[in-house]
Amino acid sequence: MKKFLVLAATLIATTFSAASYAQFAKPDDAAKYRQGALTVMARHFGAVGAMVQGKVPFDAKVAQENIDIAVFMSKLPWVGFGPSGEGASIKNTSKPEIWKEQAKFKEHSDKMQAELLKVQTAAKTGSLDAIKASFGGAGATCKACHDAFKS
Ligand code: ASC
Numbered sequence: 001m002k003k004f005l006v007l008a009a010t011l012i013a014t015t016f017s018a019a020s021y022a023q024f025a026k027p028d029d030a031a032k033y034r035q036g037a038l039t040v041m042a043r044h045f046g047a048v049g050a051m052v053q054g055k056v057p058f059d060a061k062v063a064q065e066n067i068d069i070a071v072f073m074s075k076l077p078w079v080g081f082g083p084s085g086e087g088a089s090i091k092n093t094s095k096p097e098i099w100k101e102q103a104k105f106k107e108h109s110d111k112m113q114a115e116l117l118k119v120q121t122a123a124k125t126g127s128l129d130a131i132k133a134s135f136g137g138a139g140a141t142c143k144a145c146h147d148a149f150k151s
Pocket of ligand 1: 042043045046049139140142143
Protein backbone atom coordinates (compact mmCIF):
# COMPACT_ATOMS: atom_id res chain seq x y z
CA MET A 1 0.00 0.00 0.00
CA LYS A 2 2.77 2.39 0.95
CA LYS A 3 4.61 1.57 -2.27
CA PHE A 4 1.44 2.20 -4.22
CA LEU A 5 0.97 5.61 -2.56
CA VAL A 6 4.55 6.60 -3.31
CA LEU A 7 4.13 5.52 -6.92
CA ALA A 8 0.85 7.41 -7.23
CA ALA A 9 2.34 10.56 -5.70
CA THR A 10 5.33 10.34 -8.02
CA LEU A 11 3.11 9.94 -11.07
CA ILE A 12 0.99 12.92 -10.06
CA ALA A 13 4.07 15.03 -9.37
CA THR A 14 5.64 14.25 -12.74
CA THR A 15 2.39 14.70 -14.64
CA PHE A 16 1.59 18.06 -13.09
CA SER A 17 5.05 19.53 -12.51
CA ALA A 18 5.35 23.07 -13.81
CA ALA A 19 7.39 22.13 -16.84
CA SER A 20 5.07 19.41 -18.09
CA TYR A 21 1.78 21.16 -17.33
CA ALA A 22 1.15 21.86 -20.98
CA GLN A 23 -2.54 22.69 -21.25
CA PHE A 24 -3.91 26.16 -20.72
CA ALA A 25 -7.57 26.52 -19.73
CA LYS A 26 -8.14 29.18 -22.42
CA PRO A 27 -6.18 30.20 -25.54
CA ASP A 28 -5.98 33.74 -24.13
CA ASP A 29 -4.17 32.40 -21.06
CA ALA A 30 -1.61 30.76 -23.35
CA ALA A 31 -1.24 33.96 -25.39
CA LYS A 32 -0.63 36.06 -22.27
CA TYR A 33 1.91 33.53 -21.03
CA ARG A 34 3.92 33.37 -24.25
CA GLN A 35 3.80 37.15 -24.70
CA GLY A 36 5.05 37.65 -21.16
CA ALA A 37 7.87 35.14 -21.58
CA LEU A 38 8.96 36.55 -24.94
CA THR A 39 8.80 40.12 -23.61
CA VAL A 40 11.08 39.30 -20.68
CA MET A 41 13.45 37.32 -22.92
CA ALA A 42 13.66 40.13 -25.50
CA ARG A 43 14.26 42.72 -22.81
CA HIS A 44 17.31 40.87 -21.48
CA PHE A 45 18.61 39.89 -24.91
CA GLY A 46 18.18 43.54 -25.87
CA ALA A 47 20.26 44.62 -22.87
CA VAL A 48 23.15 42.60 -24.30
CA GLY A 49 22.42 44.03 -27.74
CA ALA A 50 22.72 47.56 -26.39
CA MET A 51 26.30 46.75 -25.34
CA VAL A 52 27.06 45.07 -28.65
CA GLN A 53 25.89 48.22 -30.41
CA GLY A 54 27.81 50.49 -28.06
CA LYS A 55 24.63 52.17 -26.83
CA VAL A 56 25.57 51.40 -23.23
CA PRO A 57 29.06 50.77 -21.84
CA PHE A 58 30.18 47.14 -21.83
CA ASP A 59 30.05 45.48 -18.45
CA ALA A 60 30.94 41.79 -18.59
CA LYS A 61 29.05 40.90 -15.41
CA VAL A 62 25.87 42.70 -16.48
CA ALA A 63 26.08 41.13 -19.94
CA GLN A 64 26.38 37.69 -18.41
CA GLU A 65 23.47 38.25 -16.02
CA ASN A 66 21.31 39.39 -18.90
CA ILE A 67 22.15 36.55 -21.26
CA ASP A 68 21.64 34.05 -18.44
CA ILE A 69 18.10 35.38 -17.97
CA ALA A 70 17.47 35.38 -21.73
CA VAL A 71 18.64 31.75 -21.96
CA PHE A 72 16.40 30.72 -19.10
CA MET A 73 13.43 32.57 -20.56
CA SER A 74 14.04 31.08 -24.00
CA LYS A 75 12.81 27.71 -22.71
CA LEU A 76 9.42 28.99 -21.64
CA PRO A 77 7.30 30.57 -24.39
CA TRP A 78 6.81 27.47 -26.54
CA VAL A 79 4.22 25.68 -24.45
CA GLY A 80 2.06 28.74 -25.05
CA PHE A 81 2.17 27.98 -28.78
CA GLY A 82 0.92 24.44 -28.24
CA PRO A 83 -2.56 23.13 -29.09
CA SER A 84 -4.28 24.86 -26.17
CA GLY A 85 -2.88 28.22 -27.33
CA GLU A 86 -4.56 28.23 -30.72
CA GLY A 87 -7.24 30.81 -31.49
CA ALA A 88 -6.55 33.48 -28.85
CA SER A 89 -8.85 36.49 -28.94
CA ILE A 90 -6.57 39.01 -27.23
CA LYS A 91 -4.38 41.13 -29.48
CA ASN A 92 -1.57 38.92 -30.74
CA THR A 93 0.72 38.53 -33.72
CA SER A 94 0.84 34.74 -34.02
CA LYS A 95 0.08 33.55 -37.53
CA PRO A 96 -2.25 30.51 -37.82
CA GLU A 97 0.61 28.72 -39.60
CA ILE A 98 2.21 28.13 -36.19
CA TRP A 99 -0.47 25.53 -35.51
CA LYS A 100 -0.38 24.08 -39.01
CA GLU A 101 3.41 23.73 -39.10
CA GLN A 102 4.35 22.85 -35.53
CA ALA A 103 7.46 20.88 -36.58
CA LYS A 104 8.82 23.80 -38.58
CA PHE A 105 7.96 26.19 -35.77
CA LYS A 106 9.85 23.97 -33.33
CA GLU A 107 12.90 23.97 -35.62
CA HIS A 108 12.93 27.75 -35.33
CA SER A 109 12.52 27.78 -31.56
CA ASP A 110 15.21 25.09 -31.11
CA LYS A 111 17.61 27.04 -33.31
CA MET A 112 17.01 30.20 -31.35
CA GLN A 113 17.72 28.46 -28.05
CA ALA A 114 20.91 26.94 -29.46
CA GLU A 115 22.13 30.34 -30.70
CA LEU A 116 21.40 31.98 -27.36
CA LEU A 117 23.55 29.33 -25.68
CA LYS A 118 26.42 30.40 -27.96
CA VAL A 119 26.02 33.99 -26.76
CA GLN A 120 25.99 32.72 -23.18
CA THR A 121 29.21 30.76 -23.79
CA ALA A 122 30.75 33.88 -25.30
CA ALA A 123 29.65 36.01 -22.35
CA LYS A 124 31.39 33.64 -19.95
CA THR A 125 34.73 34.58 -21.54
CA GLY A 126 34.10 38.20 -20.57
CA SER A 127 35.05 39.35 -24.04
CA LEU A 128 32.85 41.85 -25.85
CA ASP A 129 34.34 40.73 -29.17
CA ALA A 130 33.26 37.14 -28.47
CA ILE A 131 29.77 38.33 -27.60
CA LYS A 132 29.67 40.42 -30.76
CA ALA A 133 30.70 37.41 -32.86
CA SER A 134 27.80 35.31 -31.57
CA PHE A 135 25.12 37.95 -31.13
CA GLY A 136 24.18 38.45 -34.77
CA GLY A 137 23.45 34.76 -35.29
CA ALA A 138 21.08 34.76 -32.34
CA GLY A 139 19.31 37.90 -33.54
CA ALA A 140 18.95 36.34 -36.98
CA THR A 141 17.01 33.43 -35.48
CA CYS A 142 14.54 35.88 -33.92
CA LYS A 143 14.04 37.52 -37.30
CA ALA A 144 13.76 34.26 -39.25
CA CYS A 145 10.93 33.03 -37.02
CA HIS A 146 9.17 36.40 -37.07
CA ASP A 147 9.37 36.50 -40.86
CA ALA A 148 7.77 33.08 -41.08
CA PHE A 149 5.30 33.09 -38.21
CA LYS A 150 4.63 36.61 -36.94
CA SER A 151 2.03 38.85 -38.55
C1 ASC B 1 15.69 41.55 -30.40
C2 ASC B 1 14.28 41.47 -30.37
C3 ASC B 1 13.87 40.81 -31.47
C4 ASC B 1 15.04 40.42 -32.26
C5 ASC B 1 14.99 40.89 -33.68
C6 ASC B 1 16.23 40.49 -34.43
O1 ASC B 1 16.40 42.05 -29.56
O2 ASC B 1 13.48 41.95 -29.44
O3 ASC B 1 12.65 40.54 -31.77
O4 ASC B 1 16.17 40.94 -31.56
O5 ASC B 1 14.85 42.28 -33.71
O6 ASC B 1 16.07 40.75 -35.77
